[in-house]
């Protein structure tokens with residue numbers, strides 16, 4: 001079922017019944033990146049995949065926003081959907097939102113999945129790149145983000161072997177509202193550092209990296225996992241940044257096994 005949550009101004013896909021799990025997408029993507037995970041999890045769980053504000057089919061904000069705004073939206077969404085507690089997963093930018101949620105409302109999350117994400121705030125150069133990206137988005141539209149991200153999302157081998165995946169991913173990225181992506185770029189540029197948060201995370205945590213991910217490299221993610229008391233760390237071989245789509249079979253095996261134990 002797909003619907004708008006009025007009051008949160010968010011578009012959400014919801015499938016299945018059981019313990020709720022909320023999966024937060026990355027940049028410049030939307031809930032469609034989780035299609036394989038929704039299919040794998042929906043027989044056992046209530047799987048909720050929102051479009052973050054300004055992305056996918058969710059409303060584009062009229063004024064500037066921060067990562068905390070996305071997190072507040074998710075808390076409003078949980079209230080509107082009658083969800084007191086949920087498992088929480090974040091991919092990359094979705095992971096930054098997950099950190100903000102754990103800062104704001106740790107008691108509402110029963111377990112955590114961190115995929116291809118990192119806890120450090122941006123340095124000077126990364127901020128500058130994001131501001132340049134915001135300008136390119138203004139000038140060229142969503143294609144600017146697609147052109148910059150596509151080579152990072154999938155390995156060259158995957159791009160050669162799976163032209164269908166490249167095409168569908170390109171369509172998703174090109175369908176974004178450029179202004180929504182401008183907001184996301186600037187929100188990421190000035191996001192809070194979450195390194196100190198890691199030692200406060202007490203829920204079972206699954207950390208998934210891609211062997212060839214240059215955005216959130218495995219060694220950075222391994223270090224992150226080391227600082228979370230109940231975390232397990234896994235690397236998906238042969239994958240770059242977008243592990244949930246590049247190797248959904250490996251990703252889903254890890255996810256199902258983790259959730260089975262975490263929700264037992």
Ligand code: MLT
Pocket residue numbers: 025026027028091092093094188215241
């Ligand atoms: C993402 O995949 O969400 C972005 O690559 C995150 C980032 O640029 O930091």
